[in-house]
Amino acid sequence: MALKFRNLTVSPEDPVETWGFEGLLAAIERGDRTHWRRIAEALEADPRGEVAQDLREVLAAVENPAMVALFESIQQQILQEAEAHERAAVATRLQEYVRASGLSRAEFAARLGTSQSRLSTYLSGKVVPSAVLMVRAERIAGTSGNGASRQPATMANASRDNDDQDL
Template identity: 40%
Template sequence: MTLATDQRKPAQVQPPHRPDGDNREHFVDQPVEFWPTAAIRSALQSGDIATWKRIAAALKRDPYGRTARQVEEVLGGARPIGISKALWEVLDRARAHLEANERAEVARHVKLLMDRSGLGQQEFASRIGVSPEDLAAYLDGSVSPSASLMIRMRRLSDRFVRVKNTRAADSDQDAASGS
């Protein structure tokens, strides 16, 4: 048997596939909201401040969204130090801010329904079955009413609008007929 040197081209050596490696590289051009959890994990473990700011901005935009859930999952067992502590604080503050805005929006809606009904605050409270103090708390946004109570308020408001419209139509007919 004769031995000769191998004339074939050497095989290209590929770096080993690392499933837990820096997955951010593939997603860096995409919005954070589209990153897989592995990329979020990688960014939190070895990312830079610009990447962390992008994640924080995504948390502020949607504090209960996909990125927020991914960050919760990744930070679930982490000690609250460094970037993990900072992102928990961003998430907590974003959620508190969102909830305050939602309570204020509900308060505006309650006021709209009360004003639309034409009833005073005490009468409106009585007709929806709550104390004037509870209605005041709904109106200042410190507490939000239940969904069923919101429906009751809307129905009351609708009923009084119909009564007003019927009376207005009747008085228009009376004026037109010359009575």
């Protein structure tokens, strides 16, 4: 039997993001694998978005403990995968900063104010550096964060800048 939403202006064929609390609840309680898969896909697209937030509320209202366990498991797995991708993205960006700096890892770590072994944990993604550390790494690399190169600040540059201001 096909899923139908009662008293809603959306239908199961509409994007999951439009279903809201009642639509998600109906899909979980009365839907089938195709509806559940669509919910999982919406979570994958935005693991911390509106569907994820609505789902947390919906699961408190779902009466079937097996469905609650299933969707909590799906949501947890998707969040873990998203975090792994985010950690990898930070590690990749930091690797790019090290390369762009032209410094050895030991020199980069020293300029960053950390040890070479701690830098290795950042570069592997085991540990996520703070935002402050990323800003510092960006500055050391001489980039603006959007891929555009900037000339690293040096004493000669600072002196030349000061001379220009006097003109």
